[in-house]
Amino acid sequence: MKIEVNQVALECRVGDIAAQSDIEAVVNAANAELMPGGGVAGALHARAGRELAKACAPLAPISPGEAVLTKGFNLPNAYVIHTLGPVYGRDEPSEELLAHCYRQSLKVAENQGIASVAFPAISTGAFGYPLVSGAEVACRTVVSMVPELSHVRLVRFVMFDERAHEVFSEKLQQVAE
Structure with a gap:
């Protein structure tokens, strides 16, 4: 699913967040210490290699809602934006x-100056945030940020399974209307 809002493309697809080769920065649903773990953090750290954990160490700990940047190392992306969901x-x-x-x-x-960003469904896995309300918050927030974006031209939500894809696609269409 893809829509455009003020010349910014907004997409939702099923896939592997660590395999978005056409995206400049992927977002890591990180833990406070920015270290490998399960889910998104585990997948990104495994693909990026040990250098990612070394780059993260001096940036930790982070608080819920905070975001920090590192290189992507062995990922197909130039950057990883690490954020700690509630x-x-x-x-x-x-x-x-x-x-x-x-x-x-x-x-x-x-x-x-990053042109494309891929987000997972932050906090909806092990952190227990309900999928439907998490999707609504994510889509509403991203759409509300579009007028402030001059570099970012593509925002992709990458969902682990078809159910999350359906929920995010529906919410994205609702808030973008």
Whole structure:
């Protein structure tokens, strides 16, 4: 699914976040220490190699909603933007913190002059954020940021499975209308 808002392409697809070879920066749903873990962080660190963890170490710890930048190393992407999503039911206000992840990640991309960014469904896995409300926050936040984007021309949501893809596609169409 692909739509355009103010000359910024917004996409949603099923795939592997660590295999987005046409994207300049991928977003890591990181842990506070920015180290390898499960899910997105595990996939990105495994593909990027040990250099990624070494580059992350001096940037940690980060707080929920914060975003930091490293090189992509062995990933097919020049950069990784690491953001810490809220743990649902613990980090409050969770909706505001989740929106901040997307907002800060896009600001990091803009400041670096990055043209394309791929996001996972931040916090909706092990951190327990409900998929439907997480998708709504993500899509609403990204669409609201479009007028502030001068470098970023493509934002892609990369979903691990078809269910998440359907939910994100539906929410993206709703908020972009």
